[in-house]
Amino acid sequence: MSEVSAKKPSRIQRRNRRVILDAALNIFAQHGFRGATLDQIAAEAGLSKPNILYYFQGKEDIHVSxxxxxxxxxxxxxxxxxxxxxxxxxxxxxxxxxxxxxxxxxxxxxxxxxxxxxxxxxxxxxxxxxxxxxxxxxxxxxxxxxxxxxxxxxxxxxxxxxxxxxxxxxxxxxxxxxxxxxxxxxxxxxxxxxxxxxxxxxxxxxxxxxxx
Amino acid sequence: MSEVSAKKPSRIQRRNRRVILDAALNIFAQHGFRGATLDQIAAEAGLSKPNILYYFQGKEDIHVSxxxxxxxxxxxxxxxxxxxxxxxxxxxxxxxxxxxxxxxxxxxxxxxxxxxxxxxxxxxxxxxxxxxxxxxxxxxxxxxxxxxxxxxxxxxxxxxxxxxxxxxxxxxxxxxxxxxxxxxxxxxxxxxxxxxxxxxxxxxxxxxxxxx
DNA sequence: CGAAAATTTTACCATTTGGTAAATACACGA
DNA sequence: TCGTGTATTTACCAAATGGTAAAATTTTCG
Known part of the structure; x- marks a missing residue:
C-alpha cells in the first residue's frame, strides 16, 4: 500500500502520455529544457496545455520522465x-x-x-x-x-x-x-x-x- | 567610410563591454541562450539591466558577440x-x-x-x-x-x-x-x-x- | 570652471509562460 | 440508457522577462 494513486492507466491515458512524451522529446531535444515551452509541446502533441497538465504535474515532470x-x-x-x-x-x-x-x-x-x-x-x-x-x-x-x-x-x-x-x-x-x-x-x-x-x-x- | 557609427570606444566602454561579455559567458555557458536571463547577466556583471542594454542591442547581440x-x-x-x-x-x-x-x-x-x-x-x-x-x-x-x-x-x-x-x-x-x-x-x-x-x-x- | 556628451539609474511596459479553477464534454460499465 | 468518473476546454492569473523612456548623474574637454 505504498502507492498513493495506483489506479491502472486507461487506454486513453497510455496513449496520451505516450503522445505527450514523444512531442516533448522533439521539443526538448531541439530547444533544451528552458528553451522549450509547454505551448510548443502542447501544439506538437495536438493537445491543449491544460490537458497536458492533466497528465503530468508540470514541465519538469515531463522532462524528468x-x-x-x-x-x-x-x-x-x-x-x-x-x-x-x-x-x-x-x-x-x-x-x-x-x-x-x-x-x-x-x-x-x-x-x-x-x-x-x-x-x-x-x-x-x-x-x-x-x-x-x-x-x-x-x-x-x-x-x-x-x-x-x-x-x-x-x-x-x-x-x-x-x-x-x-x-x-x-x-x-x-x-x-x-x-x-x-x-x-x-x-x-x-x-x-x-x-x-x-x-x-x-x-x-x-x-x-x-x-x- | 563604410562604418555607420565609428566613434572610437572610450576606456569605460571597453571595460564594461569586456565585463559584460565575461559575465554573459558565465551565464550562457551554464544555462544556454534561452535559459540565461538579462537579469542574471546584469547581476553577474555588477551592472543594471538597462545599463547592459546601453552597451548591447539586446540579449541576442551579446550572444552573437x-x-x-x-x-x-x-x-x-x-x-x-x-x-x-x-x-x-x-x-x-x-x-x-x-x-x-x-x-x-x-x-x-x-x-x-x-x-x-x-x-x-x-x-x-x-x-x-x-x-x-x-x-x-x-x-x-x-x-x-x-x-x-x-x-x-x-x-x-x-x-x-x-x-x-x-x-x-x-x-x-x-x-x-x-x-x-x-x-x-x-x-x-x-x-x-x-x-x-x-x-x-x-x-x-x-x-x-x-x-x- | 562649465557645458556638452557619455553613462547610469529609476520607473515602467508588453509579452510570454508555467500553471490553475471551474465548467463542459465524453466514455463506459451497470 | 443513464449516471458516474474520466477527459478536455475555456477563461484566467501571477511571475518572469526582454526591453524602453526619460530623468539624473558622471565624465570629458575646451
Missing part, C-alpha cells in the same frame, strides 16, 4: 558488453551499437547531451545510482582483459569516454557535421569504418599487420 | 597545424592543444556546444564562412600526408571529428565525467596520455583496412 525513461535505452549497449566474449569483438561491437544509437535516436542523444551540458540538474542521482555502477563494472571487465594480455594496456575509463564522445558527436553536433560534410549517402558507412579503425588500432597497437 | 569572438580562439589550434611539419607530431600536438583548450576554456567549449546542439541558430553563416574553408584546407593537408605515405590511410574528415569529440568531451560532459572519475590530480595527465595513445595508434599502422 523522459530522462529516466531514456536512461535504460541509453545504457543498454554498455550492458550488453559481454565479459565472456572476445575482447576486441566486444569493444568494437559496442562502438557500433553506440554509433547506431546516435544515428537512430538523435533526439534522445541531444536531450541527454543538453542535460549534461547544463550540469545534469535533473539527473545527478540517476548518474550516481545507474550509470556509475555500470561504468565501474565494465571498466573492471576491460581491466581484466588487459591483465590477461588480451588487449593492449589502455585506460578503460578514458576509452569509454572516447567511445561515447566520438559516437554521440554525430548526433549532438549534427548541425556542424552537416555543414562540413557534403551530403553523401556513404557518410554513415565512412564514420563507422573510421571509428572501427580508430579503436581497433588502439586495442592492438603492436600486433602484426594482418589478422582475420 | 560572444560567439563570433570565440570563433577565432576556437579555430586557432587547427590553424596552427603545419603542412610542413612532421605529420604525427603535428596531429598529436593538435590533439594536445585542443585538450588544453577544453580544460582551460570550458565555458567557451560549452557555449559553443550549446549553440551547435540547438542547431547553430546564431552561427550558421560563421560555420560556412570561417570553419568550413579551414576544415577543408586541413583535410587536404592530411590527405596529402596520406598520399605521401607519411601516415596511415585514414579518413581526414572523421579524424578531425574524433579529435574534436574526444577533447571537447572533457569540458562539455564535465558533469558526467566528474561523477564517473574519482577526483584525482592525475586525471588530466591520464586523459592526455589516453588520447595520445588513441590517435597515435591510428596514425602509425600503415596497413590498409580490410574491406569485408
Amino acid at each position: 523522459l530522462l529516466s525513461q531514456l536512461m535504460e535505452t541509453w545504457l543498454d549497449p554498455l550492458v550488453e558488453l559481454d565479459p565472456q566474449g572476445d575482447p576486441e569483438t566486444e569493444i568494437l561491437d559496442y562502438v557500433q551499437r553506440k554509433l547506431d544509437m546516435a544515428r537512430d535516436l538523435p533526439r534522445e542523444s541531444r536531450l541527454f547531451a543538453g542535460e549534461i551540458l547544463q550540469g545534469a540538474p535533473h539527473m545527478g542521482p540517476h548518474l550516481e545510482s545507474d550509470l556509475k555502477p555500470l561504468f565501474d563494472e565494465k571498466c573492471a571487465v576491460i581491466s581484466g582483459w588487459i591483465d590477461q594480455g588480451k588487449i593492449a594496456a589502455l585506460d578503460p575509463q578514458h576509452l569509454i569516454f572516447s567511445i561515447w564522445a566520438t559516437t554521440q558527436h554525430y548526433a549532438d553536433f549534427e548541425a556542424q557535421v552537416s555543414v562540413l560534410l557534403e551530403e553523401e549517402a556513404a557518410n554513415r558507412q565512412r564514420a563507422s569504418n573510421h571509428l572501427r579503425s580508430l579503436f581497433s588500432a588502439l586495442l592492438r597497437p603492436h600486433t602484426p599487420p594482418q589478422s582475420s | 560572444l560567439l563570433s569572438q570565440l570563433m577565432e580562439t576556437w579555430l586557432d589550434p587547427l590553424v596552427e597545424l603545419d603542412p610542413q611539419g612532421d605529420p604525427e607530431t603535428e596531429i598529436l600536438d593538435y590533439v594536445q592543444r585542443k585538450l588544453d583548450m577544453a580544460r582551460d576554456l570550458p565555458r567557451e567549449s560549452r557555449l559553443f556546444a550549446g549553440e551547435i546542439l540547438q542547431g547553430a541558430p546564431h552561427m550558421g553563416p560563421h560555420l560556412e564562412s570561417d570553419l568550413k574553408p579551414l576544415f577543408d584546407e586541413k583535410c587536404a593537408v592530411i590527405s596529402g600526408w596520406i598520399d605521401q605515405g607519411k601516415i596511415a590511410a585514414l579518413d581526414p574528415q572523421h579524424l578531425i571529428f574524433s579529435i574534436w569529440a574526444t577533447t571537447q568531451h572533457y569540458a562539455d560532459f564535465e558533469a558526467q565525467v566528474s561523477v564517473l572519475l574519482e577526483e584525482e590530480a592525475a586525471n588530466r595527465q591520464r586523459a592526455s596520455n589516453h588520447l595520445r595513445s588513441l590517435f597515435s595508434a591510428l596514425l602509425r599502422p600503415h596497413t590498409p583496412p580490410q574491406s569485408s
Whole structure:
C-alpha cells in the first residue's frame, strides 16, 4: 500500500502520455529544457496545455520522465558488453551499437547531451545510482582483459569516454557535421569504418599487420 | 567610410563591454541562450539591466558577440597545424592543444556546444564562412600526408571529428565525467596520455583496412 | 570652471509562460 | 440508457522577462 494513486492507466491515458512524451522529446531535444515551452509541446502533441497538465504535474515532470525513461535505452549497449566474449569483438561491437544509437535516436542523444551540458540538474542521482555502477563494472571487465594480455594496456575509463564522445558527436553536433560534410549517402558507412579503425588500432597497437 | 557609427570606444566602454561579455559567458555557458536571463547577466556583471542594454542591442547581440569572438580562439589550434611539419607530431600536438583548450576554456567549449546542439541558430553563416574553408584546407593537408605515405590511410574528415569529440568531451560532459572519475590530480595527465595513445595508434599502422 | 556628451539609474511596459479553477464534454460499465 | 468518473476546454492569473523612456548623474574637454 505504498502507492498513493495506483489506479491502472486507461487506454486513453497510455496513449496520451505516450503522445505527450514523444512531442516533448522533439521539443526538448531541439530547444533544451528552458528553451522549450509547454505551448510548443502542447501544439506538437495536438493537445491543449491544460490537458497536458492533466497528465503530468508540470514541465519538469515531463522532462524528468523522459530522462529516466531514456536512461535504460541509453545504457543498454554498455550492458550488453559481454565479459565472456572476445575482447576486441566486444569493444568494437559496442562502438557500433553506440554509433547506431546516435544515428537512430538523435533526439534522445541531444536531450541527454543538453542535460549534461547544463550540469545534469535533473539527473545527478540517476548518474550516481545507474550509470556509475555500470561504468565501474565494465571498466573492471576491460581491466581484466588487459591483465590477461588480451588487449593492449589502455585506460578503460578514458576509452569509454572516447567511445561515447566520438559516437554521440554525430548526433549532438549534427548541425556542424552537416555543414562540413557534403551530403553523401556513404557518410554513415565512412564514420563507422573510421571509428572501427580508430579503436581497433588502439586495442592492438603492436600486433602484426594482418589478422582475420 | 563604410562604418555607420565609428566613434572610437572610450576606456569605460571597453571595460564594461569586456565585463559584460565575461559575465554573459558565465551565464550562457551554464544555462544556454534561452535559459540565461538579462537579469542574471546584469547581476553577474555588477551592472543594471538597462545599463547592459546601453552597451548591447539586446540579449541576442551579446550572444552573437560572444560567439563570433570565440570563433577565432576556437579555430586557432587547427590553424596552427603545419603542412610542413612532421605529420604525427603535428596531429598529436593538435590533439594536445585542443585538450588544453577544453580544460582551460570550458565555458567557451560549452557555449559553443550549446549553440551547435540547438542547431547553430546564431552561427550558421560563421560555420560556412570561417570553419568550413579551414576544415577543408586541413583535410587536404592530411590527405596529402596520406598520399605521401607519411601516415596511415585514414579518413581526414572523421579524424578531425574524433579529435574534436574526444577533447571537447572533457569540458562539455564535465558533469558526467566528474561523477564517473574519482577526483584525482592525475586525471588530466591520464586523459592526455589516453588520447595520445588513441590517435597515435591510428596514425602509425600503415596497413590498409580490410574491406569485408 | 562649465557645458556638452557619455553613462547610469529609476520607473515602467508588453509579452510570454508555467500553471490553475471551474465548467463542459465524453466514455463506459451497470 | 443513464449516471458516474474520466477527459478536455475555456477563461484566467501571477511571475518572469526582454526591453524602453526619460530623468539624473558622471565624465570629458575646451
